[in-house]
Amino acid sequence: MSTTTPEKVRSVPKPVFTDAEAGAREFPSSTSRNYNYFVPAKRRATLYEDVTVDVQPDPERHLSQGWLYGFANGVGGYPHDWTRLKSSNWHEFLDPNEEWEQTIYRNNANVVRQVQQTIANAKAAGSFLTENQSWLSVLERHVSALAHAEHGIGMYVYTACQRDAPTNMINNAIAVAAAHKLRFAQDLILYNLEVSEQVPGFDGSAHKTVWQSDPAWQPTRENVEQLTGTRDWAEAFFATAIVFEPLVGELFRSHLLMQVAAVHGDYVTPTVIGVGEADVARDQAGARRLFSLLANDPVHGAANRAVMEGWLATWVPRSIAAGRGLQPIWSQLSEKVVTFDESATRAKTRFTELLTEFGLTYDKEL
């Protein structure tokens, strides 16, 4: 039996010359090629402003029909009273890092490559095996325990805060900060995995008990859990980025690990921690911008500063206690490069500088 298959005619749309290109004709608005519904911060709108401003509606700007869905109490959207801080213009905040789709992936992919390359080099050189024993124990127990704190902040503080923030720009910036924290936590824990595969006797799961029950970490865990349980999004953001980060996060990362790892023969930890710290600094720039605007708000500035000082009264003692709790780690090191007091002084100086920026005072002993 023979069959002939009729030749199949492909059906495809034909290209048509339409000349629908900019400049092909002149007519009203033919050159109107800027988003015209917002006033850019500088003379020309940046790409960041173009892709960010007004994406999420606000009844105080263009939204005319109001929120279409409410919670059970009828309140919808991202109401301004979900924080005690007030602003005469929430939309004034622009992310100083200008994060959007392209920067997010470019930066984080670079970090991933840098971390993985460093680990691969160390593996190839067998350098994990030559690290000092007391240091390996710090790595196993404490560097890895930090991952929990970073994860908790990324997943249960920042991810929740971005839901509540009143504008697209604040929302996007906090979402990016959350992604940084989550990636950093994974960087740390996967680094732990690599070392545990290289170094015999390295207990890859020790960090769990350390985080859960080592007295050194309990005040930090308590601080992080309190942050995750805070309903006022600006308070949670403030207590994390402005209080916890300098007094606990940076104290441990910058003022300890970054100082001491190398002298113990470890050059991987400074890379992993260093990129995490750089992200914290980026995100903190956003927080500083936001809280400066609020502290200096022409209408609500004084009231906001009072609220923030109330937050300081609650959160500073918690983070001071958390930082102090970590003190025993300083003495577990064989090479004493820096004392706890020196590190703590640096952390407190940084923190005090931040407060001055907002015109805030914390009158108790730090």
Next chain:
Amino acid sequence: MSRASITKSHQKIQELAWEPTFVSPVEKFATDYTFEKAQKKDPLKQILRSYFPMEEEKDNRVFGAMDGAIRGNMFRQVQERWMEWQKLFLSIIPFPEISAARAMPLVINAVPNPEVHNGLAIQMIDEVRHSTIQMNLKRLYMNHYIDPAGFDNTLKAFQNNYAGTIGRQFGEGFITGDAVTAANVYLTIVAETAFTNVLFVAMPAEAAANGDYLLPTVFHSVQSDESRHISNGYSIILMALSDERNRQLLERDLRYAWWNNHAVVDAAIGTFIEYGTKDRRKDRESYAEMWRRWIYDDYYRSYLVPLEKYGLVIPHDLVEEAWNRIWNKGYVHEVAQFFATGWAANYWRIDGMDDTDFEWFEHKYPGWYDKYGKWWETYSALSKRNGHKPIMFEGDAANYEYPHRCWTCMVPCLIREDTVVDEVDGQVRTYCSETCHWTDAVAFRPEYEGRPTPAMGRLTGKREWESLYHGWDYADVIRDLGYLRDDGKTLTPQPHLNLDPKEMWTIDSVEGITMQSPNVLLNAMSPEEREAHIAKYKRGGPAGRPAPAEAVA
């Protein structure tokens, strides 16, 4: 990364979660669902160190294509009929995207499964990606397409327009009300799993047929993230199903979410695909055919129906009725006609349909011409600027009764015979269908079938757009909306594609017309007047034709 290494890494990152002991978890976003007894289900394995480079790679392809399109003068081959509808679509879509990011903590908070949390947090950052990449595409259109008006005011227009609002409910539906209803059932189980196929796959294919290959590049890149989102949602619904007490809520939410998604997405995307295209090859799939494939076969039959074995009650009747509305009741055609009727309140231009279009419609939807052909001929005739008013105000010539709006889905009650009227919350409201009435009157309430549902949301807002401007001069409405071009008098919207300034409509053509809200008028009627009015309204159509006065019995 190798599969073994992904599995190992994925297992390792599970160590990050812990049981809090100092602070008991706070219910940040309320839900009536319970996950106390839920069995944990694992979603796709997702690790940030593979995620970021993978997405960067995808981005590089998108940006490469954008550069290429500009260098290759893509806009010389782009159909204006198509691009105009993108002014509406791209004004809406970044908002639902970023709302999906906001939705993630709702489910993270509700579902006690750290493994799912990881996937959801990655979805959050995906959605920031989607929102900003789409804004950037629109910016490129504004810079390179012949007519930037309507792109230049995109987000203001989105937030004050009757059609923008229809789309906006889609995004708000993800983030407000019962956390699981919003962020799992409405967002993921229905919007992402069912409707992103028509939004991000079918529609971009139509864009390509109209000379625009950037929309497909961007949206396929977006869609490639959706399988992970779908997997997140699927593990959550399976967890919910493992607790008997959630069944009734799931059944309610699937009915609401399915119907609202159908009403909103099919209205918009159906119109773009059927009325925004110049591709009238007879063998190109119609929206109805695409729907049958993507929604009916791939979603309903292959995804939803198999969930029945877990005890889920599927809204078979509503799936069939959605199809019935699309296939027999002309849903998409009625919506497109409504958009064109109200062209003067749009921020995009609408091209009329010609003989080639008529032939295609008749071929794909037999009987189309008898219903809609005459009206589109009138539309074209009245699109010329020669002293008459826009078609909406040309009463007898247009032969179109301006519709009531559905209080729930906010698409008008276009299938006139299905209109439901009820007094709800002290106001007489109209609904496009039984299910939209049920959504407002029954589902979004603090009690459902005798069971308290304290976390359930409410429908709020000034849901009938027309009531904002009741009694206004139409020209003032347009001025207030800001739909004017940079000469201060030419309208942004036009009922044709002719860019010759002499042919373009100006603000004076709508001066002296009083805007009226059908809902305000309805509420002002006596009960008897209202009954007669609605009876006549329901006898109207198709194609908005007013019913003849009732024959005396």
